[in-house]
Amino acid sequence: AILEAIQSALAPSEGEGRRREWPSPSLGTNARLTGKHIIVTAGPTHEAIDPVRVIANRSSGKQGYAIAEALTALGARVTLISGPTSLATPSGAQRIDVQTAAQMEHAVDQALPADAAILVAAVADWRVETAPSKLKKSAGPPDLNWMPNPDILALLGARADRPRLLVGFAAETDNVVAEAQAKRVRKGCDWIVANDVSGDVMGGDTNEIHLVTQDGVEHWDAASKADVARRLAGRIADALA
């Protein structure tokens, strides 16, 4: 532990949250993603109603952070673009914090080019006009003026400099696989990782997913988010090999 601590202290600091939970003793042989740049988005977006209230998604960010960590462990250079979470930055990842979908879209744009983009963040479809001061309760319920947010996955899918592998996530409550298959085509992405969120997935530590590709659908049994991340990172390495 002391030796690890010294190594950790000697390692380049990556800014706030810099735990190095994934020492990489096998990087020499397993660094299958060395030289690859991968964008990962994670967490929710927060669309402000006023300075204290937001519209958000339930995403804890855990699955996206685990994927960033697993990709880094395989040697990838990872840009982690994160909505608000309280999670520690995965060791080795460069983290860019954003609040809104528009900020996330801008950050993704700035992070290009990339060999792959894994869009795990739960991005709000809609934002609202933001009140400059805190709305008073006595004024009654907020009167929201909705506007559509940029569709980051579809925008990336349509770009000329599109990452070679583009992976979207889909949280669904009904017709999970069919919705994911339609989404894969509609967004112009390669894979959709779909999960059924009618249960208690969000914020939890396990995940049960369907991997939808052009070749069909794989059902992955429930596993820890870290295990799902490692398995997916392996598949990403296969695809970019």
Add this chain to the structure above:
Amino acid sequence: AILEAIQSALAPSEGEGRRREWPSPSLGTNARLTGKHIIVTAGPTHEAIDPVRVIANRSSGKQGYAIAEALTALGARVTLISGPTSLATPSGAQRIDVQTAAQMEHAVDQALPADAAILVAAVADWRVETAPSKLKKSAGPPDLNWMPNPDILALLGARADRPRLLVGFAAETDNVVAEAQAKRVRKGCDWIVANDVSGDVMGGDTNEIHLVTQDGVEHWDAASKADVARRLAGRIADALA
């Protein structure tokens, strides 16, 4: 940094997430709250629009968790009623997780009687009727049907078995002190801890507060949330002595 890392590595490990930042070497002499039961609420509430979308507040929960930790360090038995956060449970506190304002109100009710209640959580004033399935983006912006939430602070302030010391928090962007003074009287509580959230307080690690009591207003200079918590815990101990 190396020396710190070695010291850190030699310190007793508490497992992931459970850091004991507040060792209590002086509990013998400083346990001024031994035998007292204190309820602390913290974090945001999440009011579901549908299974994935919520209306929430920006609260990270850090200030409330720090207060729970500081009270525990003084020997109090703390019930921490928390909205969704990714924070580790403060050592020694009993934590009850909730999502909504209604659930938080129920949990507070169940936790009574208490010598003090410190309501730090950023509770949504309004909830909306929840759609049972994920709303489709193609269906257009959500059509929200708003309903008022229980006012936990005011309900506690009006109860016969009201905690002896009742402390509310107020995040304001305008007329911070005047709003807090009016809120103190309106809610029937003893103190209001008010802060100006027009800057970047929420999610950050420092806080600058105004303590509004029946005796007047104290301005506390900006300090870490841990320091604000320790100072407030000391004042709570004075009040319950």
